[in-house]
Amino acid sequence: MVENRFDTVATDWDKDKRRLELANAISAHLALLPLHVGMRAMEYGCGTGLVGLNLANRLASLVAADSSSGMLEIIKAKIVEMGIKNVFPCLLDLHHDDCDQDFDLIFSAMTLHHLSDIDVILLKFFQCLKPGGILAIADLDEEDGSFHQDNPEGVMHRGFNREKLAGDIRKLGFFSVQVSTAHTILKKNSKGAEMPYSVFLMTAMKEK
Numbered sequence: 001m002v003e004n005r006f007d008t009v010a011t012d013w014d015k016d017k018r019r020l021e022l023a024n025a026i027s028a029h030l031a032l033l034p035l036h037v038g039m040r041a042m043e044y045g046c047g048t049g050l051v052g053l054n055l056a057n058r059l060a061s062l063v064a065a066d067s068s069s070g071m072l073e074i075i076k077a078k079i080v081e082m083g084i085k086n087v088f089p090c091l092l093d094l095h096h097d098d099c100d101q102d103f104d105l106i107f108s109a110m111t112l113h114h115l116s117d118i119d120v121i122l123l124k125f126f127q128c129l130k131p132g133g134i135l136a137i138a139d140l141d142e143e144d145g146s147f148h149q150d151n152p153e154g155v156m157h158r159g160f161n162r163e164k165l166a167g168d169i170r171k172l173g174f175f176s177v178q179v180s181t182a183h184t185i186l187k188k189n190s191k192g193a194e195m196p197y198s199v200f201l202m203t204a205m206k207e208k
């Protein structure tokens, strides 16, 4: 299989303290959703499981989907090491793969800005959710491109405009769209100045 950008960084992914803080903050916000142990969930762009593995014990099952086999190798090792029985890693890219399951919850953290065709992916999320299912997306607010200045490969969007994304989600048939700030990342720009990059959490429900 051809290596992608994330295959090459998977082994060291969890070594970045800023990433752990962000994942923990997003997890804490997701934990406030009405989760229950009957829920079948999918995390899209699960990476090494920094977010999903925090929530798995509150769910019936979690499909941990990612297009990077390198990332999936890391989460698989954690699942074995931690003796987790309800998380199922899955190599998936919804740009061209179909999702043949239906979920009560789909969540995604810091992945949307790496996706070339958001419309296709959001539609697939909608189709893969059961009526009344919940969608939760955490990603960067609009930024000037400096967030990924050190490694711009595979970055398709300079964050998102909350209103525009909320409108796109509503058009698909989601309702009760809510958005809050989940975290603010402090990161140095090219001039060495510390810049704040806010991360939103948008939640919505599929019509029943």
Ligand SMILES: C[S@@+](CC[C@H](N)C(=O)[O-])C[C@H]1O[C@@H](n2cnc3c(N)ncnc32)[C@H](O)[C@@H]1O
Residues within 6 Å of the ligand: 006, 019, 023, 044, 045, 046, 047, 048, 049, 050, 051, 065, 066, 067, 068, 071, 092, 093, 094, 095, 108, 109, 110, 111, 114, 115
């Ligand atoms: C910035 S990382 C975030 C990983 C994890 N959610 C976290 O918070 O640590 C983005 C993840 O999205 C995955 N990804 C990128 N493009 C994807 C696609 N088209 N389909 C599925 N996953 C994708 C990458 O492999 C990577 O694991």
